[in-house]
Amino acid sequence: MTVTQNTSAAEVEKKEDLITITIDDVEVSVPKGTLVIRAAELIGIDIPRFCDHPLLDPVGACRQCMVEIPDMGNGRGMPKPQASCTITVMPGMKVKTQLTSERADKAQRGIMEFLLINHPLDCPICDKGGECPLQNQSLSHGDGESRYDGVKRLYVKPINLSAQILLDRERCVLCARCTRFADQIAGDPLIVLGERGPLQQVSLYAKEPFDSYWSGNTVQICPVGALTSAAYRFRSRPFDLVSVPSIAEHDSSGSAIRVDYRRQTVMRRMGGDDPEVNEEWISDKDRFAFRSGRGEDRLTQPLVRDEDGSLRFASWPEAIDAAVAGLKAAGDSVGVLPGGRLTHEDAYAYSKFARAVIGTNDIDHRARAYSDEEADFLAAAVAGTGPINGQPGVTFADLENASAVLMAGFEPEDEGGVVFLRLRKAFRKNKLRSYQLAPYASEGIRRIGGTLLPTVPGDEANVLAKLPSSVELDGTSVIIVGERLAQVPGALTAAVELATRTGARLAWIPRRAGERGAVEAGCLPNLLPYGRPVTDPAARVDVAAAWGLPSLPDRVGRSANEQLVAAATGALKALVVGGVQPSDFVDPVLVRHGLENAGFVVSLETRVSEVTERADVVLPVGLIEERSGSFVNWEGRERSFGVVIKKPNTMSDLRVLAALADGLGTDLGIRTAEQARAELAELGVWEGERATLRQVRAKGPEPVEGPNTAILASWRLHLDDARAIDGEPYLAGTARGPVARLSSRTAAEAGIADRVVVSTDRGSISFRTEIVPEMTDGVIWLPSRALTETGHGGLALSEHLAVSSGEVVRIEGAK
Incomplete structure (x- = not known):
């Protein structure tokens, strides 16, 4: 904050507890505790630096940000240039940067020369070339020639810190950004600066690779090309890329990202700068998992099932006509399963399609287990x-x-x-x-x-x-x-x-990223948009008026599981399925049975799946970077994004549903994400009476039946066998392997040593065991889904056991 002409420095300091210093003869008032390098930034002075990062603790490792301080505010100055990234402001301090001080400029040039003594000068082939702070600052703050005529130090390269992160040691300037991130931000310091003096280098613990969910952030903040990712290494040059801001789709945080593409192909994703959400950090899944749907199984043309039972390619008009004919025959006996990974706008389109076009409340985005009280909780x-x-x-x-x-x-x-x-x-x-x-x-x-x-x-x-x-x-x-x-x-x-x-x-x-948006959009059998109860006449009238309809169905619809059971028994004649997979459910066999026995199935998908293999009509939809829309993160914050890559004839779920609605004789009223957002804004928050949370009696866990049984605890791992990380072998290589966790007492009573066999009436599965000292007795923890120990293929409890957390399973030692 600079001092205005109408406000004295003393007045500003008194009012806001600011400290006024002078940098290059310019006064600036900043909060107490501000670093000199930050104060300089506020008045547009760029001091070169490598180790400094605003989200990491200061360390003064590179010494590139040297400034002269002739007056500390007490009439005495510092005898030597100081690192501006470690010095905090003091009242009356005077600072001279490289712009006004020959000493500061000489110090900075000396450090730059020192850093370049062993650094390879191969910018054209370095992954960082074109966006490298060392490259830029050597031009702006370095000398044109080096006095060093010796042999540069060489290392064997690269070093695999993990399956994903590679280290070229000769490029490292020992700024400690990567090690500080691992220690301070992620809290898993699996990399450190080892050795001392000229031998110092980024080192790895011998028994543990850098298998962190956050390791990709170290690549992004590395100021040189020392750290690279196996997925992007030597794939492209930064100046060949087109960059577009977007939003990550793998969890409900709604992290800001930057998508870089070349020749209509996404090459990499980077963390975006959003102080209110993800600051500038993203998970490795958000960074590296973007190739799913870009392989040979990508659906680019509609498919229609022939009379002989085989799927064949069809034109869009033919496929829409076939889907409309099947849905017309089913009348209002149609279930809608949109899934929980959709944008807010697509989820709203499914909700409106079910009620306004089909005339049913049989819609549910959930594949997970739920309770009777959840609807009222989510409505609020x-x-x-x-x-x-x-x-x-x-x-x-x-x-x-x-x-x-x-x-x-x-x-x-x-x-x-x-x-x-x-x-x-x-x-x-x-x-x-x-x-x-x-x-x-x-x-x-x-x-x-x-x-x-x-x-x-x-x-x-x-x-x-x-x-x-x-x-x-x-x-x-x-x-x-x-x-x-x-x-x-x-x-x-x-x-x-x-x-x-x-x-x-x-x-x-x-x-999941689309969960909150799906609830707001009304993708539940008992809730209309924004928590309006289906059973409330005033709520139905409110939505019907907004949609230009005389009425809406008043019966609470079927849940996802109930729809699949009804489809299997013939009680439901057709299904419209979005991004849903059988293994998402507790009992995939039930899902497959429902799909196989449903009278008619329409699938909207990006790639071949178990659903498309069983569908009568398959309508391809665009990938996340090929459409615009928004996610509603867990805060309720709208996270909008635009089209990254424009591809002709690519349809969103919303646009496909609008075409189906036209064929069924009802105008959906929305055809673009912008129109959907406008309708959602018009509906707004329900101001009528909301249902109060139903008091549900608490039940304890099922009793453990004997020494060879245990209560199952489980959740999804951040990296597992999900289709989202298909085509990402390096990312999969950092996933945490399948392991069963239990207490020593539980293991001893069941005779379990290195491996355990867990079984139910549906089947059994074997896991490597880990004894956890503080583990609750009588409980066994298993990952809901995981990659196998070899990293190829997956293990899903739903496929083998058909149980979820809180249920009793049998356990015994593997023979």
Whole structure:
């Protein structure tokens, strides 16, 4: 902040507790504790630097940002140039940068010459060439010639820090950005600066590769080409790329990203700068998982099933006509399964298509388990006031500034994306107290300093109702409710009661990017857009008027599972299916049975799948970078993005549904994402009476039947066998392998050693075991889905066991 002509420096300092210093004869007033290098930035002075990063603690490692300080504010100056990234401002301080000081300029040029002694001068073939701070600053702040005529140091290259991250040691300038990120931001310091003096280099722990969910951030913040990713290394030059801002689609955080493409092909994705959401960090999944749907199984042309049962290519008019004929024959006996990965606008199109065109409330985006009380909870959660009426919605900033965070049905690193990084930052900066209801403390919880509240799956409601006195919650605390809590009867009720009792605020954080938007859009059998109850006549009239219809169906529709059962028995004559896969459900056999026995199936998909193989009509839709739209993140914040790559004849789900509606004789009224957003804005938050949360009696977990049984605990890993990471072998190589976790007592009683066989009446599956000291007895934790130990193929509990968390399974030692 600069001082205006009408305000003296003393007045500004008194009013806002600012400190005024002079940099290159220009006065600037900044908050106490500001670094000199930041103060210089405010008045447009660019001091060269490598180690400095605004989101990392200062370290003064590279010494490139040297400035002269002739007066510290007390009449005395510093005898030698100082690193401006480590010196904080003092009242009356005078600073001279390279622009006005020969000493500062000479120091900077000397450091630059020193850094280039062993650095290879091969910018044209370096991945960083064209966007390299070292390259840029050697031109702006370095000499044209080097006095060094010796042999440059060489290393064997590259070093695989992990399957994804590669290190070229001769390029490293020892700025410590990567190691500080791993330690300070991600909290998994698997890389360090090892050795000393001229031998110092980025080193790896011998027994642990750099398998972090956040490792790609080190590549982006590396100021030279020392760290590269195997997925992008030597694939393109920065100056050949077109960059477009966008939003990540793999979790509910809505992280800002930058998509770089060349010749209509996405080459890489980078973290975007959004201080309110992800700052500039993104997960490796958001960074590297973008090739799914770009292989040989990509659907680019509609398919229609012939009378002989085979699928054949068809034109768009023929395919639309075939789909319309099948849906007309079914009348209003049509179920709609849109999935939870859709944009807000596409989800709204499915909701409107079901009610306004088909005339049914048989629509459900959920593949996960849920309880009877969830609908009322979600209705309040999307009403614009948070899960408790009168409360503002929780934000990322609220998590960072909370006095305490209590998590139930939620594992932050696996299920929350950059939510984990904000909790980690709050722990490190503000000593955040966090608590988690779980059978054991995950690695992610350990890294945010969390306290385990030992909980048997299925008993969360009772634990929430009887928290120990050591858990102190108040008005600045946050209770995070994950989507897994919805399958525990009474748990959501208990969470709301706890928030009401303590004054804490509630945040619902689902796993998938489209979950909250789907709820807001009305992709549930008992909710219309923005939480309007289907059973409320006033709510139906309100939506019908907005859609220009005389009425809407009033019967609560079928859930996703109920639709599939009805389709299998002939009670439902047709299905319209979006991005849904059988293995997403607890019982994939039920899903396949429903699809195979449904009278007629229309599939909207990007690539060949189990659904398209069983569909009567397949209508291809565009990939995420080929469409515009928005996601609604867990905060309720709209995260809009535009088209990255324009491809002719590429349809969004919304546009396909509009074409189907035309064929069925009803105008959907929307054909673009912009029109859908306008309608959603017109509908707005429901101002009528909302249903109150139904009081559901809490039930404990099922009793353990014997020494060879256990209660299952499970959740989805951040990286697993999901189709989203298909075509990403390097990313898959960093996934955490399948392992069963249990206590020593549970293992001993069941005779389990290195491996355990887990079984139900449906089947069995074997896992490597890990004994966890604080694990709750009588519980076994398994990943819901995981890549195999070899990294090829996947393991899904749904396929082998058809059970979910809280159910009893049989366990025994592998023979």
